[in-house]
Amino acid sequence: MTHLPNLITDLGLILVAAGITTLLFKWLKQPLVLGYIIAGLLVGPHTALFPTIIETENINIWAEIGVIFLLFSLGLEFSFKKLVKVGGASSIMALVEVVVMLLLGYVTGKILGWSTMDSIFLGGILSISSTTIIIRAFEELGVKSQRFAGLVFGVLIVEDLVAILLLVLLSTVAVSQQFAGAEMLEAVLKLAFFLLLWFLAGIFIIPTFLRKASKLLNDEMLLIISLGLCLLMVILAAQVGFSPALGAFIMGSILAETTKAEKIEHLVAPVKDLFGAIFFVSVGLLINPETLVTYAGPIALITVVTLAGKFLSITSGGLVAGQGLKTSIQSGMSVSQIGEFSFIIATLGLTLNVTSDFLYPVAVAVSAITTFTTPYMIRLSEPLYKSVEAMLPDKWKASLSEYSSGAQTISTTSDWRLVLRSYALNLVIYSVIIIGIVMLSARFVNPLITKNVVPGNLGDLLTTAVTLVFMAPFLWALAVYHPQKEAMGRIWANKNYRSLIIVLEFSRIVIAILFIGFLLHQFFSVQVAIVVGLVIVALLAVFSQKIQDFYIRIETRFMNNLNAREISDAAKMHHTLTPWDAHLTSFDVSPESAVAGKSLVELQIREVYGVNVAVIERGRRTITAPTRNERILPGDRIYVFGTDDQMETFRQLMEAEVELEMNGQHDKEDIRLQKLLVTAGSPLLHTTIREAGVREKTKGLIVGVEKNGRRILNPDSNLVFEEGDIVWIVGSPWRISKLEAARQENVS
Incomplete structure (x- = not known):
């Protein structure tokens, strides 16, 4: 009789159990993730009703592969360009939620008498919501088009990045076993450095490679190359000291910017589904039903903390960000659950052997309960808003409305802000690239040259020359390049600011020279470095035009790769x-x-x-x-x-531009939500909205009227203004002030 390896037997048992339970959950219209977890519970070592898997160690390896492909797929949907487009409101809400839930989780763990590491990881587990569950709930309830749903999607994008940061920080805390401020800061800076470096290099290289090889790529080859790139970044992340899951997420986000992103996502989906199912089943394998009974009290408490904490933190963050009460409450009620990243954080604790065995099943139980409650929370959000609004004093409601209106003001961007932002962005980007080139040269290129090409000082000199060739365009961009020439010219025209511009320009040149010194310090003594540095500066000045042309080609390729999807979509439409x-x-x-x-x-x-x-x-x-x-x-x-x-x-x-009426100026107007009181001398008195001609006189839009304590949103054009009415107008304050002036003239 042929011997069948236990791995195949266990895998068959897992997939059969997962298939049966997910069919049942699909019929019950419940999240499939819960079905996978229950399948793992049924075939796990703690349940004797069904056949049990034999080698859990092998399944754990499959589960780790599942985490890698799960985060790879999340990266394909993430895209750093989406993160840049996320509004300030979503960012504020997400950051408030993460900070509050980290603190609540830690305090809750301490109240329960848990260890410090268990409490820290509990905070991390509770701080991230489930993207999959929320999107599915929005689709089933038909609320994806509502305003609060857009805010929630922005919150989830920010949370994805915060979750990656948490994986790094929690790993640092687990290793050091303490809150070392210097180590934490070093971990954050290291993460930011490598994230930016990998993203810049990936966008420059990978889309170009896929475009050059497009004629040779069929579905099979594209799938193999995509998974190969994913695992290559996983290896690279592990070598640097990060989680393998981080590498998968980064590669997914890089491929998300290519023209092949949708195709790759489609091809990878079955692989992700297979290994993702194994991962979630492995989550169920680790659950001991007796543990759930023993920790029923903590599970109930943590569930309440999750539901209440996430609701209050997101709602508060929405109000702070200037969102209305209704939108804030709806957003808060939508994210009151934990999911995929929470499992990964809990798995990290077990892998590092820093958390207790009970934390994992407790987190899974809380996730299951909050997943069930999510649709009901979303449905109850509007009734809850109406109840809260009815209880709030009129002064509070008026203050919230005024604050929210003020937060919607459209402001202008000054030339100084444009210039300083471009300076800061260039300094960060080019510094990361230059440091990355120098580190790569010192660690890999120099040993290769000195051992195999030219030994000794000549090898160091050759390494310096090769490195400088790659650094030169970025040194030029750091010291000379002006991305905001027009704004810079307008500032320079003002003689009072010229000294500041000169200081900024001199600072850029000094920083570039310091980077040259940083390169030379890797291979030469101080005396030799000074001499060689002077020679390098002279060569850069002589060949500045060629270096500039080289940089422009690099930047053009990078921007074309970064915007490849948009360019491709436009080209397809043009062609068809x-x-x-x-x-x-x-x-x-x-x-x-x-x-x-x-x-x-x-x-x-x-x-x-x-x-x-x-x-x-x-x-x-x-x-x-x-x-x-x-x-x-x-x-x-x-x-x-x-x-x-x-x-x-x-x-x-x-x-052709519209002619502005503000004294011939070509500045953006300050648009605000203004209120106007209809008095006895007002030109609006006893006229309809249509007859008043507010739109024609002020180019403003009447969006609401308060009449006898009753609010009318988007009133009909036949509504008649009466004395005491409060009219809300969206428009320019100086234009709306014309109506005020007309009222004064009528009174006089």
Whole structure:
């Protein structure tokens, strides 16, 4: 009889149990993750009702592979560009939640008499919500299009990055067994350094490689290469001292910026599902039902802390960020659960042997309970908001409304802010690249050259020359490059600021010279380094133009790779919609454009210019074949079909700016939510909204009216203003002040 390895027997048992339980959970309309966990519980060593797996050690290896592919898939959906686009409100809410839950988890663990490490890891487990469960709940309840859902998605994106940071910090704490401030800061800086370095190098190299090899890539090859890159980054992360899961997440986020991202995500999905199922089943394998009974009290307490803590922290963060009471409460009720990353953090504690055996099953039990409660929490969010609003004093509601309105103000960006931000960004990016090149050269290139090419000082000199060639374009960019030339020119025109600009420019040059010294210090004594450094500075000055051209090519390739998905999408649309001599061209609608805010019928685009607006892209929404009443809004991208001559005429319309009425200035207006009281002398008194002509006089929009204590949102144009009414207008304060002036004239 042929001997069957235990690994295959165990794997077959796991998959059969997982298949049966998930079918049951699908029929019950419950999250499949819970089905996997229960499957592991049934075939685990603590349950004798069913056949039990034999070698849990092998299954743990499969589970670790499952974590790698799970985070690889999360990285494909994450994208650092999405993180950059996340609003300030979502970032504030996420950070408030993480800090509050870390503290609550730690305090709860101490109250229960747990050890310091158990309490710390409990805080980490409770601080991250479940992306999978929330998205699925939103889809089932049909609330994905609501405002609070967008905020929650932003919170989840920030949480993903915070979870990666927590994995690093918790590993540091587990090794040192104490809160060492210097070690924690070093871990954070090390993580930030390698994250940025890997992302920059990955975006520069990998999309180019995939594009060059695209003709040779079929589905099989793309899958193999993607998984190979994933595991390569896993190895690299482990070598540096990070979690293997971190490497998988980083590679996923790099591939998310390529044109192959959606294809890779589709190909990897079955692999992720297989190993992800094994991971979640392995979670159930570690659960001892007796432990759940023994720790029923702590499980109940931690569940209450999770539900209440996440709700209060997110709601508070939303209010601090200037979101309305309703939006904040709905957001808080949506994220009151823990999930995938919580399991990974709990697994980290077990792997490092720093947490007690009971913490893992307790975390799983809390996750299961909060997963069940999530849909009900979301459904109850609106009734809860109405109850809270009814209980709040009018003064509090007025203060919240005023604070929220003020937070929505659209402000301008000064030239100084643009210049200083670009200086800081350049300093960070180029410093990371230069340090990375020097470290790579000292650790790998120099030993290779001195052992195999030229030994001794000549080998060091050759290494320095090779390293300098790679450093030169980034040294030039750090010392000379001006990404904000126009803003810099406007500041330089003011003689009072020229000395500050000179100091900034001199500082950049000094930092570049210090980096040259940093390179030379790796291979030479101080005296030799000074001489060689002077020679290098002279060579950089002589070949500055060639170095500049080299850098421009590098930057162009990087930006093309970074924006490859957007460029590809536009090219596909251009190709599929241009069968004749006429062609499709896209235009971005700037806020100052003369077409902004006008409907297609008002612009008479087809009649006057002979072109057709085929598509309007508005954020993540695509409007195909827009109707004549569709308005073109600032930030839209419109795709217009016509000939070259027609396009040129239409382009002039798109680039024409509206004439501003503010003394001929071309600055952005300060837009706020203003309130206006209708008094006896007001020109609005006894007129309808239509007759008052507020839109025409102030270019403002009436969004609400308070009449006899009753609030009317988006009132009808036939509503008549009465004395004592409070009118809420979105517009420019100086324009709305014209109505105030008119009221004073009527009184006088």
